[in-house]
Amino acid sequence: MxxxxxxxxxxxxxxxxxxxxxxxxxxxxxxxxxxxxxxxxxxxxxxxxxxxxxxxxxxxxxxxxxxxxxxxxxxxxxxxxxxxxxxxxxxxxxxxxxxxxxxxxxxxxxxxxxxxxxxxxxxxxxxxxxxxxxxxxxxxxxxxxxSSIHHHNPNHQQNDRREGNIELDMMVIARYSPNCYSYARIVEHCDEMMHHVQFVDNTFVDNIHSADILNRDCEKDRPMIGDPIEVIWNKEQLHGKYAGCHKTKMYRIEFDNGLQTSFKREDFYKLNDDIPKRVQTTKIE
Ligand SMILES: [Zn+2]
Ligand SMILES: [Zn+2]
Ligand SMILES: [Zn+2]
Ligand SMILES: [Zn+2]
Structure with missing residues (x-):
C-alpha cells in the first residue's frame, strides 16, 4: 500500500x-x-x-x-x-x-x-x-x-452491573471529571458503531469511533473490509485496513449543571448497583 x-x-x-x-x-x-x-x-x-x-x-x-x-x-x-x-x-x-x-x-x-x-x-x-x-x-x-456486546474483560462484576434495565430519566452516578463522581440523569441511549482496524504492523484494534476514521464518513459510507483508511488512534494518525465493526450500547447522561456526556454501561452506576468505596459523589456547582 x-x-x-x-x-x-x-x-x-x-x-x-x-x-x-x-x-x-x-x-x-x-x-x-x-x-x-x-x-x-x-x-x-x-x-x-x-x-x-x-x-x-x-x-x-x-x-x-x-x-x-x-x-x-x-x-x-x-x-x-x-x-x-x-x-x-x-x-x-x-x-x-x-x-x-x-x-x-x-x-x-x-x-x-x-x-x-x-x-x-x-x-x-x-x-x-x-x-x-x-x-x-x-x-x-x-x-x-x-444490553451491550463486549469482547474485552467481561468480568462478573461488570456482567452483574449490566443486568436490569436502564430507563430514561433514571438517576445514576457517573464520572464528571477524573476525580469527581456526581449524580446525573439518563437522557438518551443509542447504539454506537465501533470499527475494527488492522494497522500496517498487523496490530488489531476493535474500538475505533466513526469520528476517528478520517478519510470516510462511516455513517453514510461505511468502508468495506480491506479498504485503506486513515485513523486517529492513541492521538496518532495511522494508516490501516478496515476490518469490520460491531455496535455498543451508549448512554447519554446529563449532570446537574447541564453538561452531557456519553458513557458505556460499565462506566456509570445505578443507585442500587454495588458502588465501590472509591466512588464518592460530589455536588457539581
Ligand atoms: Zn443481494
Ligand atoms: Zn462482491
Ligand atoms: Zn479500482
Ligand atoms: Zn440473523
Whole structure:
C-alpha cells in the first residue's frame, strides 16, 4: 500500500478493465482483485466467503476462490436484501454467492456487499480466519439480551452491573471529571458503531469511533473490509485496513449543571448497583 492511501488503486483500475465485475455478488463498483481463475472479486466478498486469514499476502496475491467455485454453479439461494438469486437466472448472469447469518436459528441469506450496505454486522473471529455475520434482527436480539456486546474483560462484576434495565430519566452516578463522581440523569441511549482496524504492523484494534476514521464518513459510507483508511488512534494518525465493526450500547447522561456526556454501561452506576468505596459523589456547582 502506498504511503498515501488515496493513491491506492485496485487491480481493476490498474488494468483499466472497466467491465470487470465481482463474481461473488451483484454489486458493480468497488475495488476488485483478480482471482486465480481469471475472474474478479471484491476483497470483502472473497474474505467473507472463503474464510481465509486476513493478512498482507492477500493484498498482493490473486484471490483463490477455488473452494467456492463449485457452489457458484449450483447455489440457488435468494438474497434477502436484493431478492436476486445467487445465480442461474435466464441470462445466466452470475449473481454471486449468498452467505448466511451466523445465528443458527436465523434463515437470512445475503450477498456480502448487500449485507454490508444493509448494516449486517461483520466481526472477525478471534483466530482472524473467519467472520461472524449478524443480520440486523439478530443484532437487536443480542443487544436486548446483553444490553451491550463486549469482547474485552467481561468480568462478573461488570456482567452483574449490566443486568436490569436502564430507563430514561433514571438517576445514576457517573464520572464528571477524573476525580469527581456526581449524580446525573439518563437522557438518551443509542447504539454506537465501533470499527475494527488492522494497522500496517498487523496490530488489531476493535474500538475505533466513526469520528476517528478520517478519510470516510462511516455513517453514510461505511468502508468495506480491506479498504485503506486513515485513523486517529492513541492521538496518532495511522494508516490501516478496515476490518469490520460491531455496535455498543451508549448512554447519554446529563449532570446537574447541564453538561452531557456519553458513557458505556460499565462506566456509570445505578443507585442500587454495588458502588465501590472509591466512588464518592460530589455536588457539581
Ligand atoms: Zn479500482
Ligand atoms: Zn462482491
Ligand atoms: Zn443481494
Ligand atoms: Zn440473523
Amino acid at each position: 502506498p504511503d498515501n492511501p488515496r493513491e491506492w488503486q485496485c487491480d481493476r483500475c490498474m488494468l483499466a478493465d472497466y467491465d470487470a465485475a465481482c463474481c461473488l455478488c451483484p454489486l458493480r463498483g468497488g475495488p476488485l482483485k483478480q482471482t486465480t481463475c481469471k475472474q474478479w472479486a471484491h476483497l470483502t466478498c472473497s474474505l467473507v466467503i472463503t474464510n481465509v486469514k486476513f493478512d498482507r499476502q492477500i493484498v498482493w496475491k490473486p484471490i483463490d476462490i477455488s473452494v467456492v467455485q463449485p457452489f457458484l454453479e449450483s447455489d440457488r439461494t435468494t438474497c434477502c436484501f436484493c431478492s436476486q438469486k445467487s445465480n442461474g437466472n435466464i441470462s445466466n448472469y452470475i449473481m454471486g454467492l449468498c452467505v448466511r447469518c451466523t445465528n443458527t436459528q436465523c434463515m437470512e441469506y445475503f450477498h456480502v456487499t448487500c449485507a454490508h450496505r444493509e448494516g449486517v454486522l461483520f466481526e472477525l473471529n478471534d483466530n482472524l480466519t473467519s467472520f461472524r455475520l449478524l443480520c440486523k434482527k439478530c443484532q437487536m436480539n443480542k443487544l436486548y439480551r446483553n
